[in-house]
Amino acid sequence: MSLNMTLSCPMPKLDFDTITLGHGSGGLLTHKLLDAGVFNLLANDILDKQHDGAFLNMSGQVAMTTDSFVVSPIFFPGGNIGDLAINGTVNDLAMCGAKPEYISLAFIIEEGLTMQDFWKVLVSIKEAADQAGVKVVTGDTKVVDRGKGDQLFINTTGIGHVLPEADIDENRIEVGDHIILSGQMAQHGIAIMSIRDGLEFETEIETDSQCLNHLANHLVSQFGQDIKWMRDPTRGGVGTVLSELAKGTKLGIDLKQSLLPIDEQVEGACEMLGLDPLYVANEGLFITIAKPESSQRIVETMQGFSEGQNATVIGEVTSNHQGQVIMKSTIGGSRVVSMLPGEQLPRIC
Amino acid sequence: MSLNMTLSCPMPKLDFDTITLGHGSGGLLTHKLLDAGVFNLLANDILDKQHDGAFLNMSGQVAMTTDSFVVSPIFFPGGNIGDLAINGTVNDLAMCGAKPEYISLAFIIEEGLTMQDFWKVLVSIKEAADQAGVKVVTGDTKVVDRGKGDQLFINTTGIGHVLPEADIDENRIEVGDHIILSGQMAQHGIAIMSIRDGLEFETEIETDSQCLNHLANHLVSQFGQDIKWMRDPTRGGVGTVLSELAKGTKLGIDLKQSLLPIDEQVEGACEMLGLDPLYVANEGLFITIAKPESSQRIVETMQGFSEGQNATVIGEVTSNHQGQVIMKSTIGGSRVVSMLPGEQLPRIC
Secondary structure (H helix, E strand, O other): OOOHHHHHOOOOOOOOEEOHHHHHHHHHHHHHHHHHHHHHHHOOOOOHHHHEEEEEEEEEEEEEEEEEEEEOEEEEEOOOOOOOOOEEEEEEHHHHHHHHEEEEEEEEEEEEOEEEHHHHHHHHHHHHHHHOOOOOEEEEEEOOOOOOOEEEEEEEEEEEEEEOOOOOOHHHHHOOEEOOOOOOOOHHHHHOOOOOOOOOOOOOOOOOOOOOOOHHHHHHHHHHHEEEEEEEEOHHHHHHHHHHHHHHHHEEEEEHHHHHHOHHHHHHHHHHOOOOOHHHHOOOOOOEEEEEHHHHHHHHHHHHOHHHOOEEEEEEEEEOOOEEEEEOOOOOOEEEEEEOOOOOOOOOO | HHHHHHHHHOOOOOOOOOOOOHHOOHHHHHHHHHHHHHHHOOOOOOHHHOOEEEEEEEEEEEEEEEEEEEOOOOOOEEHHHHHHHHHHHHHHHHHOOOOOEEEEEEEEOOOOOHHHHHHHHHHHHHHHHHHHHOEEEEEEEEEEOOOOOOOOEEEEEEEEEEEOOOOOOOHHHHOEEEEEOOOOOOOHHHHHHHOOOOOOOOOOOOOOOOOOOHHHHHHHHHHHHHEEOOOOOOOOOOHHHHHHHHHHOOOOEEEEEHOOOHHHHHHHHHHHOOHHHHHHHHHOEEEEEEEEHHHHHHHHHHEEEEEEEEEEEEEEOOOOOOOOEEEEOOOOOOOEEEOOOOOOOOOOO
């Protein structure tokens, strides 16, 4: 799809090949850069006004979320920093039970980035925004001198209406609730590691970066209050997110290692790198905590979506070991799953 | 005020002095950093929920705007990157005729930033948010390796309701309308230049960074449709903003150099540095275009606010030289004011 899109959105002819400090001046060069590409590619009725801010009509409860993306390198198997930045913020909104609608887009470009690379990222942003059904409504472009940034950083901030059926609240979680994982763990982190300097290894593993709003919004609409909590385990992975939750709710969580979905190649790569897949970042995966009597139907519904085809129950909430996550291993032992203590994989998103 | 605030918000005791990659992991160290300082300092009912997103109640027309701040150095006379980041986004909302309400805050920290410097920035953020009356409701913290960033970059994205009386629209501008400047030009840019490596010079010039929402919102409420357009001339300065406007509206703009308010010291510094003050960045200044019959009352109202005490009419909209800004100089000649062609002062905001 990326290739087709790049072909159907060829880079406009420009009188520069690389981005310079002048493109961040707010003056003529900034206009040239934006008029040439960004505004046309991302065009919509709101962005087209080109004021300093966007005007939106909202009514009711709205969710707002922000994320900066500093992933290194900016291109990686299955994606790049552009679609990652859209999907990341779209997914955070979806996890709030909201319908992602409007996104702001702010670039910090290191002087010397080629226009071709910037264009590829822009096209991916366009594709990802279309896929998720969100509009980029306002933006900002800054350029920093060589050696004071790293090619490209992107901030996306998103807003959208909370679905009327949504009641995502960790205080509603009770003993006996089921913990559902929407798919296989650790793909994004391993895809990035596979091309990191000094670590490269042969693999076909691609990032799982994808928008989760269509599935997550569908679940909330269909199952309403039976969905108690959702979260996408990005930095820190499934282990950190659940450990945080146990600590916050003072409830216990039981996980079964044998139930955790993971691709064989990804598992092999984790072993080779000495990484625990529970702490490896994901960008297209989410955890749902649901009433036990609905969990089977929720899992079946998820499996009907490509992004949820490997969905499964991985554990449950318990009154034992309050504030802790305990994982029963495949060979019968048990261990505490705590928060990621330091930095396992820097700049993974 | 900064000093008092720093004293009343002493840095919490921490077991680290500098920020490391681990503080951006999303794991235990990120929690330590946020729990120790950020959440307490910026506490409000919405941020306190600590979900991935904030829940807000909105109804009606809302403005949304984003800006990344990469100013170098991060501390400068009269302010730092923290209050700049709040004021910048607050002001963009105010220029849309909106009441700034909610702000997201995203940090990209270079490994090695001292916790003390980070704390100083946080305290300034808190002060500026309080001054403007906005809540920081959601955030993000990333850390990049040494040499891949430059101490600290901040993105702020803001939303707020558009005032019912507001009708800020460049299409409403007509021949004869007056152009009002709220104060003296070029202070921010010159304050930054005065401490740039290799350029340092002795001066008492401080940034003009301040929130403009109280004044701008008051004007919109009081004068309604008589206020046709507002914009804060940050990067690119007064010259670029007006030149953009003339181009966009295909109207002419007449400026009189003798009417342009500028501090003597700032003017002297511009001469010394060979800079045209029309292109130097401002962070606490705005342009208003208003019906001529109201402009005198608008100026008087502005002069009643400290941030508008030097407000004055600087020119008017004309049917001559369509699409161009022409400035009549103090010695009688005329010249075209075009957009800043390249980069005059990189990383000024």
